[in-house]
Amino acid sequence: MRIVALAGGIGGARFLRGLLAAVGPQDEITVIGNTGDDIHLYGLKVCPDLDTVMYTLGGGIHEEQGWGRADETWSIKAEMKEYGIGPEWFGLGDRDFATHLVRSQMLTAGYTLSQVTEALCVRWKPGVRLLPMSDDRVETHVRITDEQGSRAIHFQEYWVKLHAAVDAEAIIPIGADTAKPAPGVLEALAGADVILFPPSNPVVSIGTILAVPGIREAVAAAPAPVVGLSPIIGGAPVRGMADKVLAAVGVEATAEAVALHYGNRTALRSSSGNGGGGRQEGLLDGWLVDTADEGAVAAVEAAGIACRAVPLLMTDVEATAEMARAALSLAEQVRK
């Protein structure tokens, strides 16, 4: 079976680890990774979401933290402080720096981000084919208003420095409108047997991937069933601050509202997300909500999306594998 998953960082990576545990050796998983979180720091290209997937599936992740490397050292960060060079709020450990050095050197030499990612995965052997959503530079910015006035700041500054404590007024995936899907992305979607939306952030992770022209259309047009898992449980994000960016696109932080935001695949829906303007095709055939949100099932089904309530807390790999099995099972049920 050929499974394609769109993925952000921590939530996506943890789901993928469960998915890998749920499938067999004959199954092929292609991951389309969000690169809208990418940031240039110290002259290096940092791809937090791609790296989180790579480190998590490759056994190098800092388990408790969910991002960055296990057994990390922090010498460079300490030195940068001595040099008076920021940003202090972004945590790049020494081991992590090595990845960014290799990536940046390859990019400068003329390799594409796809090629670099493939090269890095030679070491990490994540067990999936990891594709960036695009080889073109896309960086998500967030419009806020604070004592400095109204301005757009890099997503990482909003998320990591400000902890999303200020309201997000708009999410702007800069560069997305002219970005092209990376080689293999559209082909993977067209050839998939199942397409999954892990419980990643619907706006700044999966939403940004879908904002690359051609990707949303390819998901909508794919012959495979599309099943998503709610990142919202009981009216709050399981982790992260998804509610803040959902509010920016006018979506309530409920399992039901996120499903309707993605939309029923059989109908056009009015656009409220990234890439905005006009009506867009809906994307979902199926949707999993947590058992805490059993009450949402009827409303989601009423909107034409098959919905099941199952435990959605990724407490360990086996619990996550069970979520993946439920998603694959729902995909079979909705397969035309």
Added chain:
Amino acid sequence: MRIVALAGGIGGARFLRGLLAAVGPQDEITVIGNTGDDIHLYGLKVCPDLDTVMYTLGGGIHEEQGWGRADETWSIKAEMKEYGIGPEWFGLGDRDFATHLVRSQMLTAGYTLSQVTEALCVRWKPGVRLLPMSDDRVETHVRITDEQGSRAIHFQEYWVKLHAAVDAEAIIPIGADTAKPAPGVLEALAGADVILFPPSNPVVSIGTILAVPGIREAVAAAPAPVVGLSPIIGGAPVRGMADKVLAAVGVEATAEAVALHYGNRTALRSSSGNGGGGRQEGLLDGWLVDTADEGAVAAVEAAGIACRAVPLLMTDVEATAEMARAALSLAEQVRK
């Protein structure tokens, strides 16, 4: 007193520490640092000699090693090995990497190496004005013949990887012929009260500095006395493998031969070193040899260079300060 010293890496840096201990707060020391050892690694600009001076005088050096940082960690090196990316033979620790990251980012932003060095020194406060010999790229290569045939390799590969175990056939400071002295270099030499050649490598350190068009001429024309300290004691380099590169320019590894290689400042001498071709002006007014080389004093003086034998082992800062005092004292004796 305005003192100008030409300096390479470890030997030069240790001498400068002694010099700083020997002079008073009213004295100004300008160091013209060798950049011919510079190398680009992992997309970063590494300046080993400038950094050794900066770290040594700024209190950050690894004392026993003589290069690199105290309390260093080696996470990036371990990661690079996992990624299969070399060179494994070059030791860049994590703290050291921070310096190269800052430098490279500033260079990419358009600052000159002089400006970057000044910025780095804001942190390190070396107590001297540290100038690179040039803002232009100069990289010393060494011609060797081995089982792979005759070829020129980067000086660092010759020195660090091969440990100078193969004969050096020629020393080629690539880029030196078109390099310009960095801002302030010629002015410092013209305005100096004393010019010192520390016991640095006469070929690949001081020789490379002198190979930048204008610098040798400025030393020769300077009103200040020029005094050097022999890096050769008892027919062998105190540290390093200076004998190998001296052989490449046809100079014996003796305290006397090195003095004659620099030449008597009052006469032209036939060129045998970097920048070759024709006759060049001699540079030395005075020369210090170690007490073990007392026998060389007469021959050096016969060549028109004032010479004294004093202990030249830099065993500690006070012993080194005593060497510096001897050099300054000899400068006073030869001052016209």
